[in-house]
Amino acid sequence: MNRRDFLQRLASLTGAVVLVPSIHACGGAQGSDAPTSMPSASMLAPPPAAKPADWDAIAYNLARGNAGAIPDTYLADVNGPEGENSHLGKHLPWLPTVESGTVPDGFLAIMWGNPAVGHAQHPNAVRSEANNFEGHWYNWIRIRKATAEDAEEVESGYSEWPGTTESDNGAYAVFGGGDITANAGKDTIYLAALPADVQSGDVVRVWAHCLTHGEYVDYLTVP
Ligand SMILES: [Fe+2]
Numbered sequence: 001m002n003r004r005d006f007l008q009r010l011a012s013l014t015g016a017v018v019l020v021p022s023i024h025a026c027g028g029a030q031g032s033d034a035p036t037s038m039p040s041a042s043m044l045a046p047p048p049a050a051k052p053a054d055w056d057a058i059a060y061n062l063a064r065g066n067a068g069a070i071p072d073t074y075l076a077d078v079n080g081p082e083g084e085n086s087h088l089g090k091h092l093p094w095l096p097t098v099e100s101g102t103v104p105d106g107f108l109a110i111m112w113g114n115p116a117v118g119h120a121q122h123p124n125a126v127r128s129e130a131n132n133f134e135g136h137w138y139n140w141i142r143i144r145k146a147t148a149e150d151a152e153e154v155e156s157g158y159s160e161w162p163g164t165t166e167s168d169n170g171a172y173a174v175f176g177g178g179d180i181t182a183n184a185g186k187d188t189i190y191l192a193a194l195p196a197d198v199q200s201g202d203v204v205r206v207w208a209h210c211l212t213h214g215e216y217v218d219y220l221t222v223p
Helices: 003-014 057-069 072-078 083-091
Strands: 107-112 138-145 153-157 171-174 188-193 203-210 214-221
Touching: 057 072, 057 083, 057 214, 072 083, 107 138, 107 203, 138 188, 153 188
Parallel strands: none
Antiparallel strands: 107 188, 138 153, 138 203, 171 188, 203 214
């Protein structure tokens, strides 16, 4: 009896739901068939590698969030009347226009919650009682070319805010160039590393984690 059979037998004996993890080859295309529609099952599996034809970032992140990608403590807000703009939209990445020289070669400048489409801007905060001393910022951003083919995924880490540490490969900049902690940290720009196989004009999958509000996914075109 292999492990899958064992887990399924266990589930039938106990009546419990046992999730059998699927195994992805490291660096391989996750969900190697190009998706033509929004995924509905296995929402906590890695997001589709290629952008689904009918991609809806709010609907996808709402479903994946309720399936476990968003902490229970935040679900009432996410599912509430302001959920789309004030909570889900607030956590979606967008690409601000920044002054030349702000973004190092091989990096992408990302902010969260685009006011131009009515989304609340994501604040950032140091560890405090207000956030269970976890802090409030994105501590990892994973980027890969949005393709069903094999592609490298690069994870940028941010172990502190308002400044990163020496061990981090991610970095910060400030929209407008002022104090990063002003405006509740909403002017923070995340500089995230691009994989070597990504060029200007490519669509990338951005999969990222807010320390207090969970994981979010969207697809962006590299400028
Ligand atoms: Fe957040």
